[in-house]
Amino acid sequence: MTKTAHNHLTRRGILGFAVASVALSVVPAFAAGRLDVVATTGMIADTVARIGGEFVDVTALMGPGVDPHAYRQTRTDILAMARADLIVSNGLYLEAQLEEVLADFAARTEVLAAAEAVPQDNLFAHEDYAGKFDPHVWMDPKLWGHVVDAVEGALTEALPEASATFAANAAAMRADLVSLDTYSEQVLGSVAGPARVLVTAHDAFGYFGAAYGWDVAGIQGISTESEAGLARISEVVDMLVSREIGAVFVESSVSDRNVRALIEGAAAQGHEVRIGGELFSDAMGAPGTYEGTYLGMIDHNVTTIAAALGGDAPARGWQGRLAAGS
Numbered sequence: 140m141t142k143t144a145h146n147h148l149t150r151r152g153i154l155g156f157a158v159a160s161v162a163l164s165v166v167p168a169f170a171a172g173r174l175d176v177v178a179t180t181g182m183i184a185d186t187v188a189r190i191g192g193e194f195v196d197v198t199a200l201m202g203p204g205v206d207p208h209a210y211r212q213t214r215t216d217i218l219a220m221a222r223a224d225l226i227v228s229n230g231l232y233l234e235a236q237l238e239e240v241l242a243d244f245a246a247r248t249e250v251l252a253a254a255e256a257v258p259q260d261n262l263f264a265h266e267d268y269a270g271k272f273d274p275h276v277w278m279d280p281k282l283w284g285h286v287v288d289a290v291e292g293a294l295t296e297a298l299p300e301a302s303a304t305f306a307a308n309a310a311a312m313r314a315d316l317v318s319l320d321t322y323s324e325q326v327l328g329s330v331a332g333p334a335r336v337l338v339t340a341h342d343a344f345g346y347f348g349a350a351y352g353w354d355v356a357g358i359q360g361i362s363t364e365s366e367a368g369l370a371r372i373s374e375v376v377d378m379l380v381s382r383e384i385g386a387v388f389v390e391s392s393v394s395d396r397n398v399r400a401l402i403e404g405a406a407a408q409g410h411e412v413r414i415g416g417e418l419f420s421d422a423m424g425a426p427g428t429y430e431g432t433y434l435g436m437i438d439h440n441v442t443t444i445a446a447a448l449g450g451d452a453p454a455r456g457w458q459g460r461l462a463a464g465s
C-alpha cells in the first residue's frame with residue numbers, strides 16, 4: 140500500500156479504502172452495451188428495471204420489509220456501488236443513514252436522487268427536519284411520473300445508443316401511472332366521505348392523502364427514527380373513536396406494536412377497530428410477486444384500503460380490471 144493510500148485509509152476509514160480499491164480494479168459494464176445500476180429502494184429499482192429493460196442490470200440495496208429511514212450500507216452494498224455505472228437513490232433525505240456514502244460515491248460515479256426531480260411546489264415540508272421535504276413521493280403515481288422522467292434522462296445519458304428503448308419503456312410506464320391513478324381515484328372515491336381516514340404506523344401517506352382527498356394519520360412521524368409517545372397514541376385513539384373509524388393498517392417495513400396499541404386503546408373506550416390489512420409503505424413485496432413491483436404495491440395499497448373501509452374495490456384490483464379489459 141502506498142503512503143497516499145495509507146493516509147486515505149486513516150482519514151476515511153475502512154469505507155474509503157473499500158471504495159478506492161474496488162473502483163480501481165473493475166472495468167465499467169457499459170463497455171459491453173449494458174449498464175450496471177444500483178438502486179436504494181425497491182420502488183426505485185423496479186422503475187429503473189422497467190425503463191432500462193434489457194439494457195440494464197439493477198441491484199436493489201433494500202429488500203422487502205426494510206425500513207429505508209434506518210438502513211445502513213453493508214460491505215456488499217459498497218462493492219456493488221463501486222462496480223456500478225449509475226447509482227439511483229430516492230433522495231429527499233429518505234435514505235438518511237446513506238447520505239454520507241452516497242455523497243462519497245458522487246465524486247466518482249453518477250448518482251441520481253430521482254425523487255428530487257419532483258418540483259418543489261409539489262413537495263410537503265418535513266415536520267422533523269427544517270428545510271427538508273417529505274420523501275414519500277411514490278405514494279402519488281402522478282408525482283412518480285417525475286421520477287420516471289429523471290430515470291429515463293439518466294439512463295439515456297449513460298447509454299445513448301439505447302435511448303429509443305428507454306423512451307418507449309418510460310412512455311409505457313407513464314401510461315400505466317395515469318391508468319393506476321384513475322383507478323385509485325375511482326376506488327378510493329367509493330369510500331363514504333367520513334370513512335376516508337387512513338391510519339398507519341408512520342406518516343408515509345401524506346402525498347397519498349393529498350392526491351385522493353383523504354385524511355391521513357401516522358402514529359410515528361415522517362421518519363421512523365423517533366419513537367411515538369403515549370400522548371400521540373391516545374390522540375389517534377380519540378380520533379378513531381370520535382370519527383368511528385373501523386380499520387387501521389400495519390406496514391410491512393414498520394413494527395405493528397403501535398398499531399396494536401391503538402386497537403387496545405379504542406377497545407378500552409368501547410370502540411372496535413380491526414387491522415384492515417398490511418400496506419407496503421416504504422418497501423415493496425417479495426421479488427417476483429405482483430406486490431414486488433411499484434405498480435403492484437400501489438394497486439395493493441389502494442385496493443386494500445378501499446375494501447377495508449367499505450368502498451367498492453374489485454377483488455383483483457387495478458390489475459384484474461386491466462386483465463378484464465375494462
Ligand code: ZN
Nearest residue numbers: 343361362421
Ligand atoms: Zn417512511
